[in-house]
Amino acid sequence: MNEKFSKEIRQEALKLSEEIGTAAAAQRLGMKSSTLYTWKQKATKGIKDYGTGVPEKSYEELKAENERLKKENHRLKEDTEILQDALSFFAKSRKK
Numbered sequence: 001m002n003e004k005f006s007k008e009i010r011q012e013a014l015k016l017s018e019e020i021g022t023a024a025a026a027q028r029l030g031m032k033s034s035t036l037y038t039w040k041q042k043a044t045k046g047i048k049d050y051g052t053g054v055p056e057k058s059y060e061e062l063k064a065e066n067e068r069l070k071k072e073n074h075r076l077k078e079d080t081e082i083l084q085d086a087l088s089f090f091a092k093s094r095k096k
Contacts, residue, residue: 005031010039013025013026013029013031013036013039014036014039014040014043016028016029017036017040022036022037022040
């Protein structure tokens with residue numbers, strides 16, 4: 001099978017997608033996000049020829065990641081509230 005991307009490139013792309021998100025990784029790498037989503041899906045199902053090299057996460061790892069994501073979600077909600085308040089403030093001052 002003639003692959004456009006080597007196993008190593010697929011592995012690095014999947015690592016990057018875990019760090020910054022799939023769509024952002026695909027854009028940064030100049031590839032279709034659908035390709036990266038397919039690799040990610042196949043990696044999740046454990047298909048080895050897509051070269052993930054990513055072992056299943058342990059319960060502790062999943063728990064830690066979940067906590068990290070909860071904290072990040074909370075921070076992002078706070079950021080959104082601040083931005084909405086600022087937008088409201090500037091919209092009111094503009095009408096005067």
